[in-house]
Amino acid sequence: MSVQVKCLKCKKRVFDLMSKTIGGIEIKCPHCGTVVGYDFNNNQIIGKEK
Ligand SMILES: [Zn+2]
Numbered sequence: 001m002s003v004q005v006k007c008l009k010c011k012k013r014v015f016d017l018m019s020k021t022i023g024g025i026e027i028k029c030p031h032c033g034t035v036v037g038y039d040f041n042n043n044q045i046i047g048k049e050k
Contacts, residue, residue: 008047009034017045026050 002016007029014029017040026037035050
């Protein structure tokens, strides 16, 4: 099962995260261009705007 990760700014779907991922990623939203960093810890997703 995957979790939809949404942009902090425009709230649109940025990508789907596969479960049990641990670590972090930095991704540019394809909708509004905001670069958001996400930290993953089990099923918790913590996003912060860069
Ligand atoms: Zn966005």
